[in-house]
Amino acid sequence: xxxxxxxxxxxxxxxxxxxxxxxxxxxxxxxxxxxxxxxxxxxxxxxxxxxxxxxxxxxxxxxxxxxxxxxxxxxxxxxxxxxxxxxxxxxxxxxxxxxxxxxxxxxxxxxxxxxxxxxxxxxxxxxxxxxxxxxxxxxxxxxxxxxxxxxxxxxxxxxxxxxxxxxxxxxxxxxxxxxxxxxxxxxxxxxxxxxxxxxxxxxxxxxxxxxxxxxxxxxxxxxxxxxxxxxxxxxxxxxxxxxxxxxxxxxxxxxxxxxxxxxxxxxxxxxxxxxxxxxxxxxxxxxxxxxxxxxxxxxxxxxxxxxxxxx
Numbered sequence: 162x163x164x165x166x167x168x169x170x171x172x173x174x175x176x177x178x179x180x181x182x183x184x185x186x187x188x189x190x191x192x193x194x195x196x197x198x199x200x201x202x203x204x205x206x207x208x209x210x211x212x213x214x215x216x217x218x219x220x221x222x223x224x225x226x227x228x229x230x231x232x233x234x235x236x237x238x239x240x241x242x243x244x245x246x247x248x249x250x251x252x253x254x255x256x257x258x259x260x261x262x263x264x265x266x267x268x269x270x271x272x273x274x275x276x277x278x279x280x281x282x283x284x285x286x287x288x289x290x291x292x293x294x295x296x297x298x299x300x301x302x303x304x305x306x307x308x309x310x311x312x313x314x315x316x317x318x319x320x321x322x323x324x325x326x327x328x329x330x331x332x333x334x335x336x337x338x339x340x341x342x343x344x345x346x347x348x349x350x351x352x353x354x355x356x357x358x359x360x361x362x363x364x365x366x367x368x369x370x371x372x373x374x375x376x377x378x379x380x381x382x383x384x385x386x387x388x389x390x391x392x393x394x395x396x397x398x399x400x401x402x403x404x405x406x407x408x409x410x411x412x413x414x415x416x417x418x419x420x421x422x423x424x425x426x427x428x429x430x431x432x433x434x435x436x437x438x439x440x441x442x443x444x445x446x447x448x449x450x451x452x453x454x455x456x457x458x459x460x461x462x463x464x465x466x467x468x469x470x471x472x
Contacts, residue, residue, distance in 0.1 A: 166221040166245065167429055168213055169295035169325075171287050171309075171316075172206020173279035173302050174224045174239075175259035176231045177453055179414065185266040201453025202238040203261045204279070205301035205332050205418045208454040212422035212444065214242035215458035218429065221245045221295055225252065225282040232258035232278075238455065248291045256281055263414060270414070274335075279305050284312040292316075293323040297429060300327070300350075301418070303343060304334040314345045321349065328352035328428075330421050331359055339363050347379040352428065354421050356386040369393050373400070384424055384438055386417050386445075392438045403438035406446035415454015420445040443468070 182196025202211055210222045222244050226232040228251045235258065236246055259277030263270050279302075287309075292298060298320045306313070317327050329350045331343060339362055347353065353376060355363065360372035369385050370393065376383045377395040385393045391405040410416075423444025427437040447467050451457040458464055 164294055164296045165219075166295035167218045168210075168297045168299055168425060169221040169223070169292045170206055170210050170299050170301075171223040171282075171292060172210075172300065173204045173259065173276075173282070173305050174207040174226050174232075174235050175204045175261055175274075175277065175279065176235055177201050177203030177261050177263055177414065179263045179265065179412075179452060181265050183264050183266060185269065187264075199452035199456075200234075201414075202235055202455045203415075203453070204259070205330060205421075206299075207235060207239060208415045208418040209299060209301055209330075209421050209425075210244050211239055211242050211455045212419050212448070212458045213425060214239075214244045215455075215461075215464065216422060216426045216444070218422075218426055219243075219245075221248070221291060223248045223250075223287055223292065225250045225278045225286050227251065227257040227278050228253040229257045231260060238459075241459065248288050250282075250286050252278065252281075265412070265414075276305060276307075280307045282306060283308045284316065287316065289316065289319060293320055293325060295325060297425065298325045298327045299330075299421070299425065300346075301330045301332055301421070303329065303331040303346070304336070305332070310342055314342050314349060317346060317349045326351045328354060328421070328425060330354045330417070331363070333359065334362075337362070347376070350380060352382045352384070352424075353380040354384045354386065354424065356417050357388070360385045382434060384420075384434075384441065386420050386441075388413075391442050392420070394434045394438045396434055399434075401435040401438065403435055403442060406443045408446045408449060410446075410449035412452045413449050414452075416445040416448050418454055419448035419458075
């Protein structure tokens with residue numbers, strides 16, 4: 162039976178408020194002036210959904226968010242790219258939509274997040290028949306789904322029974338515990354896409370090469386994002402080192418999520434792992450050319466011009 166979507170995503174959504182040019186050490190009770198400011202669509206799940214849709218992938222997105230201005234703006238950004246939002250749940254009163262404030266300091270950044278409704282989404286907020294109407298299911302920000310976590314292994318098993326492939330990007334664990342349900346999910350998912358630091362923390366290994374070796378014993382296909390060094394990809398005993406796309410970045414926020422979108426686009430075409438990683442690196446590079454994780458993808462002409470020129 163033909164699937165309605167290429168990818169379905171159940172995840173968090175918020176806006177990113179980004180301040181540039183602030184000192185890394187910030188004294189109390191002083192008014193510190195930023196050199197620039199941006200407000201962009203944030204959260205890993207929403208960035209992946211937005212950028213997949215910009216790349217021509219059909220996406221169904223499920224989330225829980227507040228009935229407030231930030232939530233409305235976030236949904237408008239997804240709707241612009243044609244993401245299906247028919248199963249989004251908006252709640253009035255109580256908790257509001259989350260927000261992340263990013264303070265950038267010459268390549269490093271402070272990340273301050275108010276989780277809001279992302280902590281509250283539960284299994285009853287998800288229509289499993291809707292999620293199963295995709296070819297592939299993607300999950301990001303595992304450790305921000307506090308209320309949903311206990312049900313995620315069951316949900317993923319049900320989706321696999323409906324013939325979906327599944328990918329996971331944990332993103333950071335604010336508690337730095339890397340505990341359940343991650344261990345169980347690694348035995349379920351088909352594709353795991355952590356960054357180098359996350360892979361090392363999860364496995365207790367000292368470097369990306371050792372970490373991917375351990376993870377590849379659990380997951381059929383692993384892609385570890387290594388920033389300027391590109392990506393490592395491993396399937397069983399076969400490993401590829403795929404160099405990054407050379408650009409002069411303006412902002413690296415959301416580059417890892419954009420890698421996920423690129424990798425998944427090629428993965429769904431049936432491309433070889435190293436080709437998927439190369440396309441992921443290309444899409445990550447594109448994302449760095451404008452502020453935030455989605456702004457490069459809101460301008461179709463800019464995006465297509467880059468992709469036509471990129472090697």
